[in-house]
Amino acid sequence: MLKTILGKTFCLPKSMRHEMRKQFGVLYPGDSIETTRKMLADIGNPAKLIVVGDISTFNMLQCDTVPDISIIDEKTHRAPAENKIIKGIRHPDFRQVQVENPAGCVTHELVSALTQALDADEPVQIMVEGEEDLAALPAIVLAPPSSVVIYGLPDEGAIMVKVTSDVKTQIYGMLERMASE
Numbered sequence: 001m002l003k004t005i006l007g008k009t010f011c012l013p014k015s016m017r018h019e020m021r022k023q024f025g026v027l028y029p030g031d032s033i034e035t036t037r038k039m040l041a042d043i044g045n046p047a048k049l050i051v052v053g054d055i056s057t058f059n060m061l062q063c064d065t066v067p068d069i070s071i072i073d074e075k076t077h078r079a080p081a082e083n084k085i086i087k088g089i090r091h092p093d094f095r096q097v098q099v100e101n102p103a104g105c106v107t108h109e110l111v112s113a114l115t116q117a118l119d120a121d122e123p124v125q126i127m128v129e130g131e132e133d134l135a136a137l138p139a140i141v142l143a144p145p146s147s148v149v150i151y152g153l154p155d156e157g158a159i160m161v162k163v164t165s166d167v168k169t170q171i172y173g174m175l176e177r178m179a180s181e
Contacts, residue, residue: 009105009106009107010106010138010175010178011104011105012105012134012178013178016177016178019174023153023159024161024167024171025160025162026042026159027153027156027158027159028160029157030157031055031056031152031157032059033059033062033063035059035158036056036059036063037063039150039160040060040065043148043160046146046147046148046162047143047144047145047147048068048143048144048147048148049067049147049148050139050143050147050150051069051071051149051150052132052136052151052152053071053132053151054072054074054085054152055076055085056151056158057072057125058085059158060150061089066091066094067123067150068117068118068120068123068124069114069117069124069126069139070089070123070125070126071128071132071135071139072089073127073129073130073132074086074127075131078131091123091125093122093123094125095124096125096127097113097117097124097125098126098127099113100129100130101128101130101132102130102131103130103131104134105134106134106137106138106178110126110128110135111142113126114139118142118144135151136149136151136161137174137175138175140161140168141168141171143163143168145163145164145165145168146162146163147162148160149163
């Protein structure tokens, strides 16, 4: 799967937007630190912990858990995040990487950064110039089995995906349909 998604850019067509509402994991309602604590109680010992989104990253760090990979864009609801959130998502353990990724797309630059972050020995924070709205998709496809990917679902809560070969195959199929040269 890795070789076939490297070097490509994926953009979400209008015809697939309804599929993005499908949950590939468990919804934890709310966006509070308490919600994150509930997720942490259910996570177990994942191969990798990948968190997508500023609020999800903020809450994870507030619970004293540094994810292996954090993907942020300093935005919430497509507007600039509050200073409290921006300051709260910074952590000295993270090695910072910057990529460009427009809304509704997954660029080869983001996929490459994720691939390198998965091989890193230290936690990596990928700062997206643009939007990280679809970053969970390649994160799920690229993550080793038994990893956990957490991403925010605006106005609903956070989704926790336990990475399995079945979930990877479903998401890979979506990316293939989104592929553009």
